Amino acid sequence: MTAHRQIGEPGIAELPEQRIAYINMRGPYEQYPEAIGKLLEWIESVGAEIVAPPGGTYKDDPSTTPPDQLDWDAWAPIAPSTPEQDKNADGIGVINVPAGRYASVLHKGPYDGIPASYGLLFTWLAQQEIQPAAPPMEVYLSDPAETPESDLITEVRVLIM
DSSP: OOTTOOTTOOEEEEEOOEEEEEEEEESOGGGHHHHHHHHHHHHHHTTOOBOSOOEEEEOSOTTTSOGGGOEEEEEEEBOTTSOOBOOOTTSEEEEEEOOEEEEEEEEESOGGGHHHHHHHHHHHHHHTTOOBOSOOEEEEOSOTTTSOGGGOEEEEEEEBO
């Protein structure tokens, strides 16, 4: 979805169906590194193959929901041959994300600056009179262990009607 796009330039793309492994979490979004670590261990333990960068789906607005009540998922796209699985006792499952139209914007820099990119994307959607159809997602296109914080690239994405 990121091809030929500039940082901060909203756009729309059709994305294909994608199988993901996810871990459902409740609590502060700052728990993402721990959650994705646990999920990646599980993926390795079942022999699944990760096929694209990981992400997160954020179901609550942190400006209006107390941190301990935030509902979110950390996820990683995996090979379509991986069997679907209902959420287990650890909150880990495997589902298909349906194909659809997504609006997105690329963010460059530290993760704590991402809210500004949400503002940019949702303002643009309102100007285009386009309604989101699902909670927003972030796709982490850079590895924070290998990329300076100022150069991190994150795609903020939302399914649209």
